[in-house]
Amino acid sequence: MLRVIGQVAKSSKSVNGQKELIRCLSAAQAQPQKTKKEEKQALREKAKHNQSFVHNLFRGQVEHSQVFPYPIALNQEQTEYVSAFIDPVTKFFSEVNDANKNDMNAEVDENTLESLWELGAFGLQVPQEYGGLELNNTQFGRMGEIIGMHDLGLGIVIGAHQSIGFKGILLYGTKEQKEKYLPKVSTGKTYAAFALTEPSAGSDAASIKCRAVKSSDGKHYILNGSKIWISNGGIADIMTVFAQTEVTDENGQKKDKVTAFIVERGFGGVTNGPPEKKMGIKCSNTAEVYFEDVKIPVENILAKEGEGFKVAMNILNSGRFGMGMTLGGTMRLCIQKASEHATQRTQFGKKLDSYGGIQEKLARMACIQYVNQSIAYMVAGNMDLGSNDYHLEAAISKVFASEGAWYACDEAIQILGGMGFMRDTGLERFLRDLRIFRIFEGTNDILRLFVALTGIQYAGSHLKELQRAFQNPATNLGIIFKEAQKRAGSYIGLGGVDMTGLVEPSLKDSAKLCGESIDMFSRAVESLLIKYGKRIVDEQFLLNRLADSAIDVYAMTCALSRCSRSLKANLPSADHEKLMTETWCVEASDRVRINLRKIHSADFNENYKRMSLISKNICENHDIVQTNPIGV
Incomplete structure (x- = not known):
């Protein structure tokens, strides 16, 4: 139905451990070990400029090409095309799908x-x-917003199928692979799944035990092993599976490298366990999948042998923005329910919406939803306009959306009080469903480290570039003077980052707050590099503060850009967007200041050591350590 409508419309841990962890997250780092010469060349490549706003934030530079003006990725025809889908999709969720029934039965009916x-x-x-x-x-993403307003469990069934299940075929598939499999997964009622996680391989994807051995004639692989917590694992007939394979490198050495395969259940030897019993997203099928002597043709390799990390991480990177879109819809639903209740419920002779405490909750929920939507559409727009430098932004979008949606749902329940706690209101189902989003497709804890360490690595390569420039200043005066000018202005408060020229004039005060945050942030990055060097990978307390600051700065920038566009276009909601943007920038810049102060504070650094000792004591005891106050 959507296909027909659309066509009509269109025609109308340790240092080494931490390095390995980041290697698993970054496709660019998922490469064979390099010689010293190759490492130097890689360093020079990383020192080169890219278009990512967040990457350059770590250097104290505003790379505005992907954030100002706000990216508009749809022309009139594309807008009409997607508009034609909105009513039928909304009608499906309101008239056909029963989210509560799906949840109670822990499955979606045929x-x-x-x-x-x-x-x-x-x-x-x-x-x-x-x-x-x-x-x-x-x-x-616009379709995802509608799904997020109605049924996150069913959203996982749909998303696990296409956002990650067969996404590898879209990204890396050969012409033959696409011709064979894409019709099946789009119209052939064949479900797909993404099989990466194992009992010992969650965030640490390098510890994969699943193994595929090439046959002596070189025509196929024999796959053995198992995967856990696979969405659609019990219903998928086509899977993207990651397994260790023996690869011969350019020096003739044999090493184990992860390879991505397209695996059909029909190959034989593919079985699964019963559906897992979960806290939320109950209607999505989650199961263990077992592979016993599965014969995979060599033509079913995705990309190249040994490039499985790159395939896996790019699949996840390319899909994370969709979570921001979907959860933006969930936040909107929470705001709808909370505001409706607040305007109808009377307590102590006044409507709830007249009380400052309720007003603050609703305002924060609205700001978070607006900023989340601004980030998600920013990332999607840049991807559609051809950007390849969006991985840190996509990670931030996932972290922001999953934590923002949890906050909005929790506050909506609080505003509704006892009614919010009841099943019939619908919010308790959303709260249970939301909890997984901070865990899967890269836990928020790991993604924070990914943002911080990837950004620091980029900043560090720039510092090395400067060091080389000073070794031969006569031929590098341009680089040296440019850096000196930037630093002088920043440190004495006469220059530094100025974003006021990028925004609509009435937002200049908010832009100034954002620029000051960028200045503080870049100085903090540099001081950490100087103090810790490579040992920074061990300082997770500090890295988390840095990541939170980067998230806040990027969020401010996205809101400023979108609001500027709305004000210049004189949109009906422009003044309201301005209120939310100004509110967000005041609070976000304050959080940046607090987080960066904690990085430099001797008191907080000492407190981090105390926390480490507290954690060690608890882990040794497997319990709280103190005795009961009354001694029994």
């Missing part, structure tokens, strides 16, 4: 799934030549 296939919902980004709707990332 009639509902059949309706989804008829809508074309399982092939949203598949090219039309293979039977899909061919939505770009911005259009796909």
Whole structure:
């Protein structure tokens, strides 16, 4: 149905351990060990400028090409195309799908799934030549917003299928692989899954035990092992599976490297356990998957042998923005329910919405939803406009959305009071469903380290570039003077980062707060590099403060950019957006100041040591350590 409508519309731990952890998160680092010469060349490559705002934030530079003006990734035809889908998708969730029934039965009934296939919902980004709707990332995200307002469990069924399940085929598949598999997963009622996690390989993907051995004739691999917590694992007939393989490098040495495979259940030897019993997203099938002597043709390798890390991380990176879109819809639902209750409920002779405490809750929920939406559409827009430098921004979007949605739902329940705690209100289901979003597709804890350490590495390569410049100043005066000018202005308060020229004039005070935050941030990065060097990977207390500051700065920038666009276009909501942007920038810049002060504070650094000791005592005891106050 959606396919037809769309076509009509269109025609109308240790240091080494930490390094390994980051290697698993960054596709760029998932490469064979390099010689010293190759390492130097890699360093020079990393010192080169890229277009990522967050990368350059760590250097104290405003790379505004991807943030100002706010990216508009849809032309009129594309806007009309996605608009044609909104009513039928909304109608499906209001008239066909029963989210509470899905949750209580811990499965989606066949009639509902059949309706989804008829809508074309399982092939949203598949090219039309293979039977899909061919939505770009911005259009796909708009559909995600609708899903997020209604049923996150069903959203996982849909998302696990296409955002990660067969995404590898879209990104890396050969012409033959796409012709064979994409029609099946878009119109052929064949479900897909992404099989990476193992009992010993969660965030540490390098510890994968699943192994594929090439046959003597070189025509196929034999796969053995198991995967856990696989979304759609019990219903998928096509899986993207990651396994260790023996690879011969350019020096003739044999090493184990992870390779990505397209595995069909029909190959034989693929089985699964019963559906897991979960806290939330109960209707999505989550199961262990077992592989016993599974014979995989060599032509089913994705990308190249040994490039599984790159495949896995780029699949996850390319899909994280969708979480921001989807959870933006969830936040909107929470705001709707909370505001409706606040305007109807009377306590102590006054409506709830007249009380300052309730007003503050609603305002913060609205600001978070606005900023989250601004970030998510910023990332999607840049992806659609051809950017390849969005990985840190996508990670930030995932962290911000999953934590913001939890906050909004929790506050909505608080505003509704006892009514919010009741099942029939619907919020308790959303709260349970939301909890997993801070865990899967990269835990927020790991993604914070990813943002901080990747950014620091980029800043560090710049410092090395400066060191080389000073070794031969006569031929590098431009680099040296440019850096000296930037630092002088920043440190004495006469210059530094000035963002006022990038925003609509009435937002200049908010832009000044953002610019000051960038100045403070870059100085903090440099001081940490000077103090700790490579040992910074062990300082997770400090890295988390740094990551939170980067998140706040990027969030301010996205809001400023979007609001500037709205004010210049004189949109009906522009004044309201300005209120939210100004409010956000005041509070976010204050959080940046506090977090960066903690990085430099001797008291807080000492406190981090105390926390480390407290944790050690608890872990040794496997319990609290203190005795009961009354001694029994």
